[in-house]
Every structure is written in C-alpha cells, then in structure tokens.
Amino acid sequence: xxxxxxxxxxxxxxxxxxxxxxxxxxxxxxxxxxxxxxxxxxxxxxxxxxxxxxxxxxxxxxxxxxxxxxxxxxxxxxxxxxxxxxxxxxxxxxxxxxxxxxxxxxxxxxxxxxxxxxxxxxxxxxxxxxxxxxxxxx
Amino acid sequence: xxxxxxxxxxxxxxxxxxxxxxxxxxxxxxxxxxxxxxxxxxxxxxxxxxxxxxxxxxxxxxxxxxxxxxxxxxxxxxxxxxxxxxxxxxxxxxxxxxxxxxxxxxxxxxxxxxxxxxxxxxxxxxxxxxxxxxxxxx
Amino acid sequence: xxxxxxxxxxxxxxxxxxxxxxxxxxxxxxxxxxxxxxxxxxxxxxxxxxxxxxxxxxxxxxxxxxxxxxxxxxxxxxxx
Amino acid sequence: xxxxxxxxxxxxxxxxxxxxxxxxxxxxxxxxxxxxxxxxxxxxxxxxxxxxxxxxxxxxxxxxxxxxxxxxxxxxxxxx
Numbered sequence: 001x002x003x004x005x006x007x008x009x010x011x012x013x014x015x016x017x018x019x020x021x022x023x024x025x026x027x028x029x030x031x032x033x034x035x036x037x038x039x040x041x042x043x044x045x046x047x048x049x050x051x052x053x054x055x056x057x058x059x060x061x062x063x064x065x066x067x068x069x070x071x072x073x074x075x076x077x078x079x080x081x082x083x084x085x086x087x088x089x090x091x092x093x094x095x096x097x098x099x100x101x102x103x104x105x106x107x108x109x110x111x112x113x114x115x116x117x118x119x120x121x122x123x124x125x126x127x128x129x130x131x132x133x134x135x136x137x138x
Numbered sequence: 139x140x141x142x143x144x145x146x147x148x149x150x151x152x153x154x155x156x157x158x159x160x161x162x163x164x165x166x167x168x169x170x171x172x173x174x175x176x177x178x179x180x181x182x183x184x185x186x187x188x189x190x191x192x193x194x195x196x197x198x199x200x201x202x203x204x205x206x207x208x209x210x211x212x213x214x215x216x217x218x219x220x221x222x223x224x225x226x227x228x229x230x231x232x233x234x235x236x237x238x239x240x241x242x243x244x245x246x247x248x249x250x251x252x253x254x255x256x257x258x259x260x261x262x263x264x265x266x267x268x269x270x271x272x273x274x275x276x
Numbered sequence: 277x278x279x280x281x282x283x284x285x286x287x288x289x290x291x292x293x294x295x296x297x298x299x300x301x302x303x304x305x306x307x308x309x310x311x312x313x314x315x316x317x318x319x320x321x322x323x324x325x326x327x328x329x330x331x332x333x334x335x336x337x338x339x340x341x342x343x344x345x346x347x348x349x350x351x352x353x354x355x356x
Numbered sequence: 357x358x359x360x361x362x363x364x365x366x367x368x369x370x371x372x373x374x375x376x377x378x379x380x381x382x383x384x385x386x387x388x389x390x391x392x393x394x395x396x397x398x399x400x401x402x403x404x405x406x407x408x409x410x411x412x413x414x415x416x417x418x419x420x421x422x423x424x425x426x427x428x429x430x431x432x433x434x435x436x
Contacts, residue, residue, distance in 0.1 A: 014152040017170065023226040028170035029246075032155065033239065033436050036164040049435065052364050052428060055412040056435075080435060088161040092436045101171065105247050108167075112239060112436055120409070120428075121435030122365030133366040134434035138404045171356050187355065190284050190348060193332040194355075218355060230356045250356055258329070258348075259355030260285030271286040272354035276324045 001075045002064045006051050006121075008083040016077040016095040025074050027101030029108035033092040035085050039134075045126045047085045052120040056080070059119045063111050071107035073098050078111065080121060091123075139213045140202045144189050144259075146221040154215040154233040163212050165239030167246035171230040173223050177272075183264045185223045190258040194218070197257045201249050209245035211236050216249065218259060229261075277302060277343045287326065287349040290319045300341065306330075307337035309347060324352045357382060357423045367406065367429040370399045380421065386410075387417035389427060404432045 003019045013032055020028055035047050060078050067073040077095040085091060094111045098104040123134040141157045151170055158166055173185050198216050205211040215233040223229060232249045236242040261272040279300055283291045298316075300309065306328045314320045327334055329348040330341060341347065359380055363371045378396075380389065386408045394400045407414055409428040410421060421427065 012152075013155045013168075014150075017151045021172065021226065023173070023175040025172060026174040028168075028172060030151075030166075030168040030170070031239065031243070032166035032168070034159065034163060034166060034235075035161070036237070037161040050364055051435070052362070052409075052430070055409055055428070058412055088159065097172075099174070101169065101250060102247075105169070105243060109240075109243050116433070116436040118414075118433065119435050120364065120430050120433055122431065123434040124365075133369075133431070135432040136366040136403055136434075188284055189355070190282070190329075190350070193329055193348070196332055254353070254356040256334075256353065257355050258284065258350050258353055260351065261354040262285075271289075271351070273352040274286040274323055274354075 002061065003077040004057055004060045004064065005079045006053055006056055006082055007079065008081070011079045011081050011090040011093050013090070013093060016079055016093045019077040020075040020095045020097040022074050022097050024099065025097035026099060027104035028095065028097045029104035030093065030095045031108050031112045032090055033112065035087050035089050035091060037087050039125060042127055044087065045128060046087070047091070047126065048124040049080070049082045049085065049091065050122045050124070051080065051082045056119050056121055060115065063114050063118075066114075067096060067107040067111055070110070071098055071103040073103070073107050078115070080119070082121070140199065140206075141215040142195055142198045142202065143217045144191055144194055144220060145217065146219070149217045149219050149228040149231050151228070151231060154217055154231045157215040158213040158233045158235040160212050160235050162237065163235035164237060165242035166233065166235040167242035168231065168233045169246050169250045170228055171250065173225050173227050173229060175225050177263060180265055182225065183266060184225070185229070185264065186262040187218070187220045187223065187229065188260045188262070189218065189220045194257050194259055198253065201252050201256075204252075205234060205245040205249060208248070209236055209241040211241070211245050216253070218257070220259070279341060279343070280346050282346065282348045284349070285351045286323065287320075287351045290317050291349070303340050305337060306335050306339045306341065309341065310337070313349065326351045359421060359423070360426050362426065362428045364429070365431045366403065367400075367431045370397050371429070383420050385417060386415050386419045386421065389421065390417070393429065406431045
C-alpha cells in the first residue's frame with residue numbers, strides 16, 4: 001500500500017490520487033510542491049534535482065512507515081522528480097488517505113517536512129547570473 | 139482566482155489542481171473527501187447530498203476570502219458534489235496554493251473544517267436497513 | 277403577515293415539503309419564528325440545533341423579519 | 357585501507373567528482389572520516405553541515421567503518 005517513485009519524467013497528481021483512493025478512507029490529503037518563479041525576490045530560471053536514489057528510496061520508505069504507524073495511513077504515494085525542472089513543474093507529490101480527515105493532513109505535513117530534512121535529494125537553483133545548491137551554506 | 143462549484147457530476151482532482159497551479163506558488167495542498175464504506179462500523183450503501191445552492195456558494199466564497207486574507211492564498215478551488223454518490227466517490231475537493239507550504243496546509247484544513255460547520259449542504263447516509271440525515275440529532 | 281419558508285435536509289421531512297408559508301406578526305424575530313416552528317412541529321426540538329437563514333445569510337435570534345423575506349430552515353449541516 | 361567515497365550535490369563540486377577513494381586507518385570512525393575530508397577539502401567547513409552515509413544509511417560520528425563499505429558524503433539536503 002506504499003508507492004514510492006523517483007523519476008526524471010513529469011509527475012502526475014491524478015496518478016498519485018488514484019493510487020491512494022480507497023473506499024475505507026474518508027480523507028485524502030495531497031501536497032504538491034512546484035517550482036516557484038523566485039527565491040527571496042530573486043528570479044529563478046530553472047532547477048536541477050540530483051538524488052542518491054537507493055538511499056532516497058529507503059528514507060522515503062521510512063517516512064511512509066511512520067505515516068502508517070502514527071496516523072493509520074491506509075495508502076501512501078510519494079513521488080519525487082529528478083533532473084531539470086522548469087518554472088511551475090512539479091518537484092514532489094505526497095498523497096495519503098486515512099479513515100478520518102485530521103490524520104490525513106497531519107501525516108501529509110509530517111511527510112513533506114521530514115522529506116525536506118532527511119531524504120538525500122539536492123536542489124540546484126539557476127538564476128540569470130549563476131546557480132547555487134540550495135541550503136548548502138549557513 | 140477563486141473557483142467555486144457545486145455540481146451533480148463527478149468531481150475531478152486534476153481539474154482542481156490545474157486551476158490552482160501557479161508559478162508564484164511553492165506549495166499546493168489538496169483535500170479530497172470521499173464516501174467511506176462504513177460509519178462507526180455500520181456498512182454504508184450510498185449517500186445523498188442536498189444543497190441550498192445559492193447560500194452554499196456564498197458561504198464557500200466567505201471561506202475562500204478568509205483563506206486569501208489569512209494565509210495569502212493565491213488561488214483556491216472548492217468543488218462540492220450533490221445528488222447520489224456511491225462508495226469511493228468524491229464528495230468534496232479543496233485545493234489551494236500559497237507561496238510557502240505551511241500556509242497551504244493551514245488554509246486547506248481551515249477550509250474543510252469550516253465548510254463542514256457552515257455551508258448549507260446535507261448528507262443522507264443509506265444503510266441496508268434505512269437512512270439517516272447525518273449530524274441532525276445530538 | 278405571511279412569510280415564505282424553505283426547508284432542507286431533515287427539516288424538509290419534518291415540515292413535509294420543501295416550500296411552505298407561515299403566518300407571523302409584524303416585526304417578529306427569528307427567535308419567535310423558531311418558537312413557532314417548534315410548537316407546530318415538535319420534531320424540531322429533537323434536532324442537535326437548527327438555524328434560520330434570511331435571504332441566503334444566517335441571522336441570529338434578534339433579527340426582525342419583514343414581509344417578502346425568504347426564511348430558510350437550516351438543520352445541522354453535514355457537507356464535505 | 358582504501359575506501360570508496362561517493363559525493364552528491366555541492367560535495368561533488370568540492371571533491372571534484374562523483375566517485376573517489378580515500379585511505380583510512382583500520383577501525384576509523386565517521387568522525388575521523390569527516391575530519392580527514394575537511395583537512396583535504398577545506399570547503400566542507402563552509403557547509404551548513406554534512407553527514408556521512410554508509411551502505412545507504414546515515415551513520416553517526418562513532419560508527420566504525422570497515423573495508424568494503426561505501427561511504428557517501430551527504431551535504432545539506434534540499435529536496436521537495
């Protein structure tokens with residue numbers, strides 16, 4: 001009941017929703033992270049995502065396991081994109097269904113917060129005048 | 139930037155996502171409420187939703203206005219189904235995008251919580267042995 | 277004065293139809309409307325609560341109704 | 357002993373390539389690995405932090421590496 005994908009192809013919200021959709025669930029929460037056109041006021045041109053794929057999958061699996069244990073998540077879909085992304089492209093989708101709605105929000109928020117802390121994926125932001133690895137420096 | 143619909147036709151998650159998708163946003167949160175196969179252990183056969191449509195639209199608009207004011211929501215889509223729904227059918231979709239992700243969760247959760255308190259829509263649950271208007275009695 | 281009343285959800289079952297009319301005195305308040313409804317249809321007292329909307333907005337007990345208002349009986353909502 | 361090291365993100369830029377090898381004493385700890393990396397590549401000290409994963413799991417400073425381990429330098433992650 002856990003669907004984890006790291007892919008260099010465009011991600012699909014409806015594919016993730018269709019995966020988690022379940023008659024036993026009343027609440028489905030989804031988070032979709034997309035490429036913003038600016039970072040702290042500076043125009044972003046595009047992004048690159050690099051993943052240490054086998055370990056990233058393991059860390060995403062740990063997140064999903066915690067969602068099941070702590071919030072009784074019935075089905076979970078976590079998709080992350082790699083490679084070059086243009087403005088508006090989807091970087092990540094997290095979809096989860098739970099019997100009751102409050103848990104679906106809490107589990108989904110836990111997942112994206114934790115993914116951003118533990119999953120070995122790196123974002124390089126390209127500006128008109130250069131590029132930086134996000135969060136690398138204090 | 140606010141898309142409110144009450145419809146007797148099936149709802150579409152990707153339609154709501156496509157509406158709110160915006161390059162100025164980094165976070166999109168969606169809630170999808172579906173028909174559960176049971177209520178407190180009793181098997182549900184189907185549902186009927188009845189809406190006082192003009193007032194329901196007004197109350198949903200108030201919710202959306204608050205999401206814009208309080209969480210700087212950029213785009214909001216709220217779709218509610220009416221008529222007869224089968225198990226697994228989508229009853230409601232709320233989609234919202236905000237510059238940062240935390241606000242998208244908070245705004246989305248506020249919207250579904252408030253919708254369930256204020257929007258004049260009524261759910262009748264059908265069981266094998268009868269039907270009840272949900273929440274009517276203490 | 278005669279006032280038009282709409283009913284939804286379980287309220288429709290209680291009053292036996294979606295639309296009707298009731299007679300109220302001039303300057304009746306929502307509070308008086310609710311009392312009159314409970315007297316005519318005791319099943320309203322069994323509800324968790326019920327509200328009255330006038331012209332598509334919730335109105336509180338002190339609100340004074342006028343000729344031509346459309347009153348709507350709003351039993352506990354359960355959308356979503 | 358010679359140990360294989362992989363680098364991602366900015367760590368790849370710092371060490372000048374995705375894969376390399378470094379020489380460590382037997383029973384070296386992750387703490388010693390990090391010190392050796394910082395000495396050879398002072399730019400690691402400019403990072404907000406960096407971690408070392410061994411065989412696809414984070415390992416803390418006290419972890420003792422063995423011959424055949426695959427060490428991976430994990431600079432601050434920024435997925436999502």
